[in-house]
Every structure is written in C-alpha cells, then in structure tokens.
Amino acid sequence: AAGSGKTAVLVERIITRLKDMDNPLSVQELMVVTFTKAAAQEMSARIGLALAKAMESTDDAAMQERLERQLNLLPSAHISTLHSFCQWVIRSYFYKLDINPTARIGNEAEMALLQQEVLADLLTKSYEEGLYNIYELADFFSDDKSDAGLTAKIMSLYNYAMSLANPDGWLRKALEPYKEAMTVNPSDTLWGQYMWDQHVAVIDRIRERLERMEQILL
Known part of the structure; x- marks a missing residue:
C-alpha cells in the first residue's frame, strides 16, 4: 500500500x-x-x-x-x-x-487502436469460418444493427483479466462453471440454482398478491 x-x-x-x-x-x-x-x-x-x-x-x-x-x-x-x-x-x-531496435513503447491511444484492429480481424475471421459459436454470441450480446455489444463485452473481459496477476489462469477458471453446465443437471449448477431462486421469488410474489386479492374480494 x-x-x-x-x-x-x-x-x-x-x-x-x-x-x-x-x-x-x-x-x-x-x-x-x-x-x-x-x-x-x-x-x-x-x-x-x-x-x-x-x-x-x-x-x-x-x-x-x-x-x-x-x-x-x-x-x-x-x-x-x-x-x-x-x-x-x-x-x-x-x-x-530479431526485433527492430527502433521499436518503441506505444501510448494508450495507440495500444487501444491496435487492440480494436486485432479484435476486428478476429471477429471477421470468426464470422467467415463460423468459429467460437460466434453467431450465437453476437445474437446474445448485440443487436441487429452491429456487434458493438459483443465487442464491448470482449474488451471488458480482456481488460479485467489483464489487470490480474494470472490472466490465463483466471480465464480458464472462469470457464469451469460453463463446462460443468454442459455435463450435469441444470438445476445443480450455479446458473440453474440462480434461475430457480429467481423463479421461486417470482412465484412467492404472485402468491402473495393473489392472497391479497382474495381477501379483498371476500
């Protein structure tokens, strides 16, 4: 500190x-x-x-x-x-x-531009070759006009990972719950439990409102 x-x-x-x-x-x-x-x-x-x-x-x-x-x-x-x-x-x-000795350290604006160019090339290749379930990702994170939402999510994930001591290790660990969701009962996963809790909460609210309506009508 x-x-x-x-x-x-x-x-x-x-x-x-x-x-x-x-x-x-x-x-x-x-x-x-x-x-x-x-x-x-x-x-x-x-x-x-x-x-x-x-x-x-x-x-x-x-x-x-x-x-x-x-x-x-x-x-x-x-x-x-x-x-x-x-x-x-x-x-x-x-x-x-085997590196040009005149190479210099890029400033933040230059690095951001290079990152955007690399990501644009990667997305273009992914769309052309159908890699990484790219169309499903784009549908989930973006709208019909552009894939800006997907781009923003990728950069946000990248920037956060790079702020950590072990970016690759964190990314691999972050994938584990998703891999688990493909092999076990959905209700036993973190996401399944979250959805279950959300639905239970909604049902409880509906039940409470119905009970109040019943009391008013009777």
Missing part, C-alpha cells in the same frame, strides 16, 4: 548488498523496476542519497572507495519502469531477438 515504507526498505536492502565486501555486487547488476517513471527517479535519488550518507559514516578507505564507485555507476543502473527495461533489452540485443 502507498506510504507503507516499501521504498525505504528496498533502498536499505540495496545499500546493504552494495556494502557487502565479502560478496561484492555492483549497482549495475541490479534490476529495480517500478510502475511509473517518477517512482523510478525517486528510487534512484534515494539510493544516491543513501550511498552518499554511507560514505560519510565510514572511515574505512576501501569501503569509501567502493561506495563512491557505486555512486558514480548509479546513473547507468537499471532503475526504471518494467517497460523501459524491456525496451533497453530490445535495443541492446535486437540482433539476437
């Missing part, structure tokens, strides 16, 4: 490792990733300040020399957002990855 001191704890652990003379570690060997550029800049600044304070607090010449070297190397350390680190990997090893 924000304000819980995670950054301070991480900085302390990093400084402890950098001060370890028996098992030396360079700041360039670390990978520290954050969610935002601002957080990465703050992390780098805090590490730099902690290194400077550590230098001032020791009289050990060897330790001072080591800490000063780490402070000088800090600007080249991998302290960035995960996206920025991945971009650095691509630019540094594009010849092994």
Whole structure:
C-alpha cells in the first residue's frame, strides 16, 4: 500500500548488498523496476542519497572507495519502469531477438487502436469460418444493427483479466462453471440454482398478491 515504507526498505536492502565486501555486487547488476517513471527517479535519488550518507559514516578507505564507485555507476543502473527495461533489452540485443531496435513503447491511444484492429480481424475471421459459436454470441450480446455489444463485452473481459496477476489462469477458471453446465443437471449448477431462486421469488410474489386479492374480494 502507498506510504507503507516499501521504498525505504528496498533502498536499505540495496545499500546493504552494495556494502557487502565479502560478496561484492555492483549497482549495475541490479534490476529495480517500478510502475511509473517518477517512482523510478525517486528510487534512484534515494539510493544516491543513501550511498552518499554511507560514505560519510565510514572511515574505512576501501569501503569509501567502493561506495563512491557505486555512486558514480548509479546513473547507468537499471532503475526504471518494467517497460523501459524491456525496451533497453530490445535495443541492446535486437540482433539476437530479431526485433527492430527502433521499436518503441506505444501510448494508450495507440495500444487501444491496435487492440480494436486485432479484435476486428478476429471477429471477421470468426464470422467467415463460423468459429467460437460466434453467431450465437453476437445474437446474445448485440443487436441487429452491429456487434458493438459483443465487442464491448470482449474488451471488458480482456481488460479485467489483464489487470490480474494470472490472466490465463483466471480465464480458464472462469470457464469451469460453463463446462460443468454442459455435463450435469441444470438445476445443480450455479446458473440453474440462480434461475430457480429467481423463479421461486417470482412465484412467492404472485402468491402473495393473489392472497391479497382474495381477501379483498371476500
């Protein structure tokens, strides 16, 4: 949670490792990733300040020399957002990855446009080849004018799944109740129980109204 001191704890652990003379570690060997550029800049600044304070607090010449070297190397350390680190990997090893080194991180508008294009192509192929029970899905979620309703549902499901730690795992788990509904008595499924409860509630309301009408008429 924000304000819980995670950054301070991480900085302390990093400084402890950098001060370890028996098992030396360079700041360039670390990978520290954050969610935002601002957080990465703050992390780098805090590490730099902690290194400077550590230098001032020791009289050990060897330790001072080591800490000063780490402070000088800090600007080249991998302290960035995960996206920025991945971009650095691509630019540094594009010849092994077979990826254009000029590739860049798309902004939200560009990514949304690409997602829409991919989904449109997928739906077109599905309609043409009759995949994924596409016509039944379109009838259920959309109207006669367009399949915008189906598109919106797919994107909503995708965006929610991608916000989770294990999108594929969540999607597979979400399918289980539907698979179960195809192999067991409908009344024993989650959906069957829901429909049963709804019908019971409706019948109870009808019964109550009929009883009131009977009392009024009699």
